[in-house]
Amino acid sequence: MLKQLPVTNKFLQCQELKIPAPWGYISGRWYGDRTERPILALHGFMDNLGSFDRLVPLLPDHVGVLCIDLPGHGRSSPLPLGIRYDVYNDVFIIPRIMKHFGWVKVSLMGHSLGAFYSFIYATMAPNTVDMVICIDCVLLPKFDSDVALESFRRNLEQHMVQDEILASGNLREPPSYKLPKLEMAVANGTLSSVTPDLAQHLLHRQVKESGLNPDSFYLSIDRRIKFYNYWDIGAELSADMARGVGKKPFLIIKGSMSPFLGPHTDEAVSILAQDNPHFEFYEVENGTHHVHLRFPEECAKYMCPFIQYHRPPSNATLFRGKL
Known part of the structure; x- marks a missing residue:
């Protein structure tokens, strides 16, 4: 829980x-x-x-x-x-x-x-x-301009891929984890800007309980956000x-x-x-x-x-x- x-x-x-x-x-x-x-x-x-x-x-x-x-x-x-x-x-x-x-x-x-x-x-x-x-x-x-250009190209391509997956309706449940592992993932994802014990404040609004794995949760954030422009x-x-x-x-x-x-x-x-x-x-x-x-x-x-x-x-x- x-x-x-x-x-x-x-x-x-x-x-x-x-x-x-x-x-x-x-x-x-x-x-x-x-x-x-x-x-x-x-x-x-x-x-x-x-x-x-x-x-x-x-x-x-x-x-x-x-x-x-x-x-x-x-x-x-x-x-x-x-x-x-x-x-x-x-x-x-x-x-x-x-x-x-x-x-x-x-x-x-x-x-x-x-x-x-x-x-x-x-x-x-x-x-x-x-x-x-x-x-x-x-x-x-x-x-740097070369880094920015490469990032723009990658994000454009990946955003379109995610659009196609969502449009197909062939969605699978994302990988799910126990809460301690999710808390550690949040901490690592912020380069330790957020500590694992404070990760709950970010997780409680964007996780859903897994339908496949008991007592596990997955991130419900729109995956297209990762490819932000x-x-x-x-x-x-x-x-x-x-x-x-x-x-x-x-x-x-x-x-x-x-x-x-x-x-x-x-x-x-x-x-x-x-x-x-x-x-x-x-x-x-x-x-x-x-x-x-x-x-x-x-x-x-x-x-x-x-x-x-x-x-x-x-x-x-x-x-x-x-x-």
Whole structure:
């Protein structure tokens, strides 16, 4: 059986939901206050909203957090056959969710690929974004051109192969394993960014019980995601995008042991910080790429005052607190 996740007050107040989309639905979990616009949280590549399990309960109670599973991840519907998983499709999840709830503005919190999406959307529609929190990423790591080209070719071919398998309907159950082995596989797959004991937070939303092997589970994530189409942004474009964000509240948290923020992001980060009194950057000592899952208390130490200042309690929230 999957391990029971810890219960907190904010967990007790959370609600599972499904946001309709033309291809199915986007699965989410809304923590805390449902009367005010929440912070929208976007997870990283091959993860799901469970990566925020340990962080969200530590954030200020006056503002809710809506964590979503990106398409094909967690419990969200996979994209239709023939549609590739890439930056373009995923970024437009943000305005889709805004339209569904009738939000004019959005507060974004993203980890890894989700942080990249948050940065991109803030450059595309800066007037609709009031706050951005990026966890251990702003831009994706750069690849040598020959490596990038070979990866693009391989991923294109393999994505089409998986499309054909799904279209044929001749699906077999993927390999299944006991939970300890799956937990170790998650740890190895993240290059030990996630420890085996914390892997449960990623597994509980994207495993299914095997119909062939007792007490075994298999990963239910859409296999086409492994062949994701990255958007390799050059230095000139990334600098222009950073300028487009303007002087809005922008918080970046880096894990000291992670390479995801480094020379390839220095210029963009410098532009985001330039003459911006609302820019903050912190590094968590010994933090890995999943710094928010490994060290949630350290991340919350920086996030809480940032959120309190830029998303303070509304008069309605203060009034309810006195009742």
